[in-house]
Amino acid sequence: MSEAWLNEIQQQFAATGIETVEHHPARLLPARQLEIAPHAWVPATALCRQCAMRWAAFWVRETGSGLEAFSCLEKGGGYLILSTRLGEQQPLESIAHLYPAADRPQRHAHDLFGIAFEGQCDSRRWTRHQAWREDDFPLRGDGQTTKPPAPTPAPTPADDSYPFVQASGSAVYEIAVGPVHAGIIEPGHFRFQAVGETVINLEKHLGYVHKGIEKLARGRDLDGLARLAGRVSGDSTVAHSWAACQAAERVLGVEPPPRAQLLRAIMAERERVANHLGDIGAICNDVGFAFPHYQLSRLKERLVRDNALLFGHRLMMDRIVPGGVAIDIDSQGADHMFACTQELESEVARLIEIIERSESLEDRLMTTGRLTPEWAAELGCLGYVGRASGCDFDVRRDAPYAPYHRVEVAVPGYRAGDVAARAKIRADEIGISLGLMRRFVELLEPGEHRLPMPQGRGGEGLGIVDGWRGEIISYLALDADGRVERFFPRDPSWLNWPALEQLIQGNIVPDFPVCNKSINGSYSGQDL
Amino acid sequence: MLGMFHKIFKTGLVTEEPASDAEIEQLAPELKRMVDKQFRGSLAIRMVDAGSCNGCELEIHALNNPYYAIERYGVHFVASPRHADALLVTGPVSRHMEAALIATYEAMAKPCYVIASGDCACNGGEFGVNYASCGAVENVLPVDLKIPGCPPSPAQLTRGLLILMGQREPVQR
Numbered sequence: 273m274s275e276a277w278l279n280e281i282q283q284q285f286a287a288t289g290i291e292t293v294e295h296h297p298a299r300l301l302p303a304r305q306l307e308i309a310p311h312a313w314v315p316a317t318a319l320c321r322q323c324a325m326r327w328a329a330f331w332v333r334e335t336g337s338g339l340e341a342f343s344c345l346e347k348g349g350g351y352l353i354l355s356t357r358l359g360e361q362q363p364l365e366s367i368a369h370l371y372p373a374a375d376r377p378q379r380h381a382h383d384l385f386g387i388a389f390e391g392q393c394d395s396r397r398w399t400r401h402q403a404w405r406e407d408d409f410p411l412r413g414d415g416q417t418t419k420p421p422a423p424t425p426a427p428t429p430a431d432d433s434y435p436f437v438q439a440s441g442s443a444v445y446e447i448a449v450g451p452v453h454a455g456i457i458e459p460g461h462f463r464f465q466a467v468g469e470t471v472i473n474l475e476k477h478l479g480y481v482h483k484g485i486e487k488l489a490r491g492r493d494l495d496g497l498a499r500l501a502g503r504v505s506g507d508s509t510v511a512h513s514w515a516a517c518q519a520a521e522r523v524l525g526v527e528p529p530p531r532a533q534l535l536r537a538i539m540a541e542r543e544r545v546a547n548h549l550g551d552i553g554a555i556c557n558d559v560g561f562a563f564p565h566y567q568l569s570r571l572k573e574r575l576v577r578d579n580a581l582l583f584g585h586r587l588m589m590d591r592i593v594p595g596g597v598a599i600d601i602d603s604q605g606a607d608h609m610f611a612c613t614q615e616l617e618s619e620v621a622r623l624i625e626i627i628e629r630s631e632s633l634e635d636r637l638m639t640t641g642r643l644t645p646e647w648a649a650e651l652g653c654l655g656y657v658g659r660a661s662g663c664d665f666d667v668r669r670d671a672p673y674a675p676y677h678r679v680e681v682a683v684p685g686y687r688a689g690d691v692a693a694r695a696k697i698r699a700d701e702i703g704i705s706l707g708l709m710r711r712f713v714e715l716l717e718p719g720e721h722r723l724p725m726p727q728g729r730g731g732e733g734l735g736i737v738d739g740w741r742g743e744i745i746s747y748l749a750l751d752a753d754g755r756v757e758r759f760f761p762r763d764p765s766w767l768n769w770p771a772l773e774q775l776i777q778g779n780i781v782p783d784f785p786v787c788n789k790s791i792n793g794s795y796s797g798q799d800l
Numbered sequence: 801m802l803g804m805f806h807k808i809f810k811t812g813l814v815t816e817e818p819a820s821d822a823e824i825e826q827l828a829p830e831l832k833r834m835v836d837k838q839f840r841g842s843l844a845i846r847m848v849d850a851g852s853c854n855g856c857e858l859e860i861h862a863l864n865n866p867y868y869a870i871e872r873y874g875v876h877f878v879a880s881p882r883h884a885d886a887l888l889v890t891g892p893v894s895r896h897m898e899a900a901l902i903a904t905y906e907a908m909a910k911p912c913y914v915i916a917s918g919d920c921a922c923n924g925g926e927f928g929v930n931y932a933s934c935g936a937v938e939n940v941l942p943v944d945l946k947i948p949g950c951p952p953s954p955a956q957l958t959r960g961l962l963i964l965m966g967q968r969e970p971v972q973r
Contacts, residue, residue: 403895403932410931427940430899451900454879456847456860459897480896481851484932503926506855506951550861563804569865570814576862586953587855626803796853799894 274350274671278304281323281352290316300734300747301522302671303344303351310356310364313341317354317367320345325352326652326665327371328767329745331760332381334412338362339387343374344745344762349670351736358387366392373651373767380800384411384486399479399799401431410487434477439465444472447781451480458795462784469780474773482799489759494520494594494725497756501746502589504761505797510536510543511739512746512761512797513592518673519735519748520594524726531719532596533675534712538609539579539588539597541705541712544740546575548698548705549620551792555695556627558786559636564627571619578612581605596722610713613706620706624699637692641787643775645687653771654764655742656697657791661689667738679711689775691790701740728754741765741794763797815869831958834965835874839885842874843961845915846884846908850901850940851933852891856918856951860888868954875961881905886913886964889941890951892920892927893934905941913944913964917957922946 285292285306292306299305308316320327328351329344338359345352358364366389368375378389379398386409389395397406404410439446444467451459461477489500494517501516502509514536521528528536553568576586582605583591591598601609627633643653645662653663664685668676684700686693730753735746742764749758772791776784835843849857863870864877878884881904893901905914916937919925924935937943947960 401896427902428895428898428934430903431896451897452848452904456849456857456877458849458852458854458857459900480900481849481891481894482896482932483851483892483894483927484930485927487932488927488930500926503853503855506853507858509853509855550858563808566866567807567811569862570811570867573862573865573867580953587858587951589855589950622803622807626807629803794854 274348277348278350278352281320281325282306284319284323285316288315288319290319292316299732300353302736303353303734305353305355307355307357310358310362313343313354313356314365314367314370317343317370320352320354321370323347326649326663327367327373328652328743329747329762330367330374330377330381331747331762332385332387333747333749333758334385339385341381341387342747343367346665346671351671351734353734361388363388363390365390368392368394371652373770376770377762377766383409385409386412396435399482401434401479401482402429403482410484431477434461436463436477437465437473437475439473441467443467460795464781464784466781469782471776471779471781471784474776474784476769476773478769478795479799481796485800486758486760489756492756493754494756497748497759498593499590501759501761502592504800505763505765505794506587506589507547508543508739508741508744508763508794508797509587509589510539510592511737511741511744512763513590514540515735515737515739515744515746515761516748516759517592517594517735518737519733519746520725520750521733522735523731523733523748523750524729524754526595526723526725528596528674529720529723530675531600531716532721532723534716535597535601535721536592537675538709538712539583539591540737540739541709542575542579543588545616545702545705545709546572546579547740548702549575551789552627552695552698555637555691555786555789556633558789559633561627561630561633564623567623568620571616571623574612575616578609582609593722594725596720598722600721606713606716610710613709617703617706620699620702627699634692636783636786637695638688638690640691640783641775641779641790643689643771645689647774648689648771651770651774652767653742654767655738655740656694656701657768657771658742659684659697660686660693662687665743667736667743671736673737675712675715678715679708681708691786694790726754728752730754730757739764741768741792741797761797761800763794765793765795765798769793769798814866815872816867831875831962831965832873834962838965839874842876843886843965844876844878844884845886845888846879846881846904847877847888847890848897848901848904850889850891850897850921850937851894851927852918852920856890856921859951859954859957860890860917862954863957868958870954870958881907882909884908884912886915887941888915888917889921889937890917892924892929893937893940895932895934898934898940901940914941915945915947915960915964916943917947917960918952919948919950922948925950
């Protein structure tokens with residue numbers, strides 16, 4: 273179905289006079305990549321918008337003679353990648369007026385590559401604070417001969433001059449929060465404008481945990497890449513390392529053995545369940561209902577202890593490696609897992625029943641932080657954020673990758689878009705994931721769990737998997753020696769963070785923590 | 801309401817007199833003794849993520865779950881650095897967090913302890929020093945204790961805190 277759709281859009285490009293070049297053999301399977309001229313960048317994107325495609329990712333790569341820009345879109349499980357080549361200093365037209373979610377990725381690309389965007393309303397810096405100068409672009413240069421970053425004062429000055437959107441009026445006041453927050457949480461800055469208790473605007477300033485992941489990837493071998501990808505966002509270590517390994521395997525034409533695929537999926541579902549358990553509890557706790565918090569964190573602890581028992585690491589870091597998985601489980605382990613999922617499922621079901629019966633919780637969570645389906649679609653929200661607001665895209669169901677092509681993945685969906693709906697999606701997903709885990713355990717057959725990766729070959733690849741926050745897209749280019757030339761992991765948080773700024777409007781300031789928790793974007797995954 | 805009480809009653813007490821880990825079993829009462837002695841029964845920790853991947857935070861959160869319940873030893877996490885006896889730092893210190901980390905440290909009453917938690921905080925880990933990262937916490941602040949691990953497990957964190965209690969004085973600056 274997605275093939276037919278992609279053919280159709282390609283015909284529409286031709287009909288509107290947009291010349292496209294398709295590479296043979298295809299560069300970025302399973303996506304269809306079409307190269308277009310820079311002047312066709314906006315018309316082609318506008319056409320995609322007309323066809324109701326979802327915009328998913330933007331990244332840039334250095335070529336010998338300039339830059340190559342990529343924009344990834346999706347519809348019906350079919351991925352389209354538009355790419356264009358730019359000479360040195362050549363600007364690209366902004367697509368943020370067509371897809372608002374492209375705004376920050378473009379600003380990120382500008383801060384790191386120096387690519388200029390024409391017609392972008394918001395040209396403020398995004399990832400750059402005060403650690404490097406305005407005319408320095410950390411990702412320019414081949415990695416070996418890069419000029420050293422121009423000295424900026426040490427210690428790095430505080431970034432206190434970011435030009436936030438202002439509001440004025442006698443009753444308007446501002447609340448500045450962060451980067452250090454009052455809890456065990458990642459850093460970022462939130463700037464509220466409020467009247468009385470009501471938030472009239474929220475703007476985020478992220479980039480505080482930018483630690484140069486894209487640059488650090490350069491020159492690494494594949495094992496090093498997998499380790500780094502596993503630390504893009506530690507709560508999604510399985511999903512990110514899977515996406516990176518999938519990309520590497522596609523570059524080199526390696527198909528991991530079926531046993532490895534199943535073990536990867538088991539780990540990914542365990543990661544999903546663990547995070548959902550913790551976050552549903554935290555949402556309840558944020559409105560003062562401690563019982564589910566302690567009960568669910570108890571179940572989460574049991575799950576991560578089993579992770580350590582079965583896979584040798586509580587978060588399953590570095591267990592997904594290029595070519596397969598680093599650790600196999602025995603039949604005893606499989607039986608144990610099967611039994612535990614059944615027990616966990618009945619415990620969770622009982623707790624959710626109690627949670628759903630709580631009127632005070634209902635009062636606090638329903639209609640709070642409502643993201644309308646229109647806004648969710650406009651921003652291309654992913655995972656539970658999208659699914660609670662009518663956008664139920666799920667890579668596992670809509671663009672299945674091994675081993676999800678062997679099973680049926682149910683995807684819950686609501687349209688209420690409030691905190692309650694997002695929590696409900698996550699409760700539903702726990703049950704579905706536990707079912708999938710059992711199915712994968714049943715499908716396990718003896719066999720290899722890791723294949724060797726060929727050395728000394730280059731190329732490009734794309735990894736697309738569904739993490740617990742939603743779709744992760746990882747772009748990977750290897751040089752002729754098989755070392756990483758470019759790695760860009762697009763965490764779903766890029767698309768979910770802007771939703772928070774929308775849904776908080778009109779809510780009261782004290783509801784911000786619970787709204788934020790219901791989105792739970794990754795700072796590290798976004799800042800890179 | 802009755803359902804809730806039934807569940808609580810049926811769940812019982814899961815908090816471990818950490819029997820599943822012989823080492824912790826010895827450590828826990830010791831930790832309690834040390835907190836009582838050195839900090840008059842209460843060790844307040846301000847936690848700052850200075851650039852971590854969020855893996856360390858998950859495990860620090862776990863210290864508060866019913867299995868570890870670290871508060872029973874008097875160890876608790878506070879919102880303000882002014883209330884804190886110790887600063888627990890995770891991650892390599894990103895250059896963008898450098899000023900905020902120093903400001904947090906300076907807001908604390910002295911003497912105070914600085915704990916680097918996790919491989920990144922101890923030695924830069926997977927990230928090291930680069931255009932955006934200062935690497936290990938000790939490149940920015942004087943560090944009293946390093947707790948290695950990627951991420952350190954709740955048991956390793958508990959052990960680390962105990963070692964800290966055993967030290968007489970914080971590093972003097």
